[in-house]
Amino acid sequence: MSGIYIHIPFCKQACHYCDFHFSTSMGKKEAMIQALILELEMRKTDFSNEEVHTIYFGGGTPSVLEPSKIEQILAAVQHHYKVVEAPEITLEANPDDLSEHKIKELASTSINRLSIGIQSFFEEDLKLMNRAHNAIEAKECIALASAYFDNISIDLIYGVPGMTNERWTANIEKALSFKIPHISSYALTVEPKTALKAFIDKGIIAPVDDELAEAHYYILVDKLTAAGYINYEFSNFGKEGYFSQNNTAYWQGKKYLGIGPSAHSYDGKQRGWNINNNAKYIKSITQNILPMETEVLSKTDRYNEYIMTGLRTIWGVSLDRIKADFGQEFHAYLLKQVEQKIKEELLVIKDNHLLVAPKGKFLSDGIAADLFIVNLS
Numbered sequence: 001m002s003g004i005y006i007h008i009p010f011c012k013q014a015c016h017y018c019d020f021h022f023s024t025s026m027g028k029k030e031a032m033i034q035a036l037i038l039e040l041e042m043r044k045t046d047f048s049n050e051e052v053h054t055i056y057f058g059g060g061t062p063s064v065l066e067p068s069k070i071e072q073i074l075a076a077v078q079h080h081y082k083v084v085e086a087p088e089i090t091l092e093a094n095p096d097d098l099s100e101h102k103i104k105e106l107a108s109t110s111i112n113r114l115s116i117g118i119q120s121f122f123e124e125d126l127k128l129m130n131r132a133h134n135a136i137e138a139k140e141c142i143a144l145a146s147a148y149f150d151n152i153s154i155d156l157i158y159g160v161p162g163m164t165n166e167r168w169t170a171n172i173e174k175a176l177s178f179k180i181p182h183i184s185s186y187a188l189t190v191e192p193k194t195a196l197k198a199f200i201d202k203g204i205i206a207p208v209d210d211e212l213a214e215a216h217y218y219i220l221v222d223k224l225t226a227a228g229y230i231n232y233e234f235s236n237f238g239k240e241g242y243f244s245q246n247n248t249a250y251w252q253g254k255k256y257l258g259i260g261p262s263a264h265s266y267d268g269k270q271r272g273w274n275i276n277n278n279a280k281y282i283k284s285i286t287q288n289i290l291p292m293e294t295e296v297l298s299k300t301d302r303y304n305e306y307i308m309t310g311l312r313t314i315w316g317v318s319l320d321r322i323k324a325d326f327g328q329e330f331h332a333y334l335l336k337q338v339e340q341k342i343k344e345e346l347l348v349i350k351d352n353h354l355l356v357a358p359k360g361k362f363l364s365d366g367i368a369a370d371l372f373i374v375n376l377s
Ligand code: SF4
Pocket: 010, 011, 013, 014, 015, 018, 019, 020, 022, 059, 060, 061, 094, 117
């Protein structure tokens, strides 16, 4: 099970909290598409033995592309890679791009999953975040998209300054009213060098409150699990049969190829990341040079990553896999490390898998970090 991630580094406007790689200038859009297609060709040997099960257009805002351009990129994937018969093909989209005409066109391509960046159904939250869409567009686009796509996910953000528990609950209830099969939800985080950080530092926006985020998270888990969604990863909730195959493969340590500026790749041993500059990326690819840096992961790095991603998912950390992949020493170390956390009811072992207990749910990243090995191998 392998996937291809394609980064579309353009956005109509910069959301205040965002630290992803994108440009608001669309001047290089066509040159970028040609460069993405070239990179797909350049890297086909990396994946010559792999079957591609998932294709994911992320960004940035992939929905700024015309559907015919998406088709061109998909044709290059089909041409150069062994794509399985019914791959999951996801497109991240923003509500302001999703007119009925555009949705119809997208539905006529081989895209079969839409991930829509709703974030909130309330004007005040959208304004604070500087989203390009308004509350009406947020609601309308889901209703329209549901007429053409069955597999839809939306993103919601919680812990936004000024967002009360009531407003957050209303957001979740609105989302549930559309009966979409998948919801991803993230806490608003303040990243360095973002407008949000500058506004908070200047006192223009109230600081993000961790306790509020925690309260919102538990409201989210309660409401969505009561509505039949499975919280299969810390931030992801899906109905049976609608988990993101792309993200699941990533959390399970499968290989993926990242195409485009700032995209990351992983081949099971080594991680790579492309340059995060559109002009330099295009220039380098056009000269047939892959603008990528790589890092070979040590056994300890791979172990720590498995602990971190495993504890965020319902599949947990397989103790058999720890023994098989990392050896007896790592296995014994982990069992020793978890003793206290099991006593504190933060972790449990079930069917030889280590899982976060309900009490530890919001703390899973911190719990994982406590289990990391710093200097064993
Ligand atoms: S649309 Fe997405 S990628 Fe673009 S600025 Fe907003 S959060 Fe970042």
